[in-house]
Amino acid sequence: EPEVTQTPSHQVTQMGQEVILRCVPISNHLYFYWYRQILGQKVEFLVSFYNNEISEKSEIFDDQFSVERPDGSNFTLKIRSTKLEDSAMYFCASRPGTSGDTQYFGPGTRLTVL
């Protein structure tokens, strides 16, 4: 069964550094998402992406964040200047795009900012 994959599984970085989190959505899906989950808290929406552009973004997704789909398979989340509070699990998800369908989540990247 096809699945969403994410790399790396764990990323440790120094405050102020840039990180790029990578995702390969399921191949025939049309909508892509990034969510984050701070330890012990709920999953929070960051951004959705459709037709090669941002569809919607939350208040969390400020100017330090950006997303790209550089080729036909990868979907990336870049954090330009990481802060301590960016430490969280980051989940990528994708959805086919048909009515009533569901989102499929990747295994996540645990980002630790020191």
Added chain:
Amino acid sequence: GQSLEQPSEVTAVEGAIVQINCTYQTSGFYGLSWYQQHDGGAPTFLSYNALDGLEETGRFSSFLSRSDSYGYLLLQELQMKDSASYFCAIPDQTGANNLFFGTGTRLTVIP
């Protein structure tokens, strides 16, 4: 805005039945989803209700009452592996159906 309320913790005995409730507030409702998440794992889709009534998938069932803005997840014949967090979630009004998650219910199954 949107809000979802769930109990924070539930404990149940192996083999028993447990119900996890979710009440929601939203200006536009498109359906209620349930996700399971084991510690350190990703949210895994369990069910989706767009219409009132009960949806059954094996040991898991989900119910929705749109007039009451309420739904629940029913887990039967509990197994130890069902110990996890369970989140209800609603898609927002945009075409992208971004998910808004509840705070989650931590289910602990005991022998």
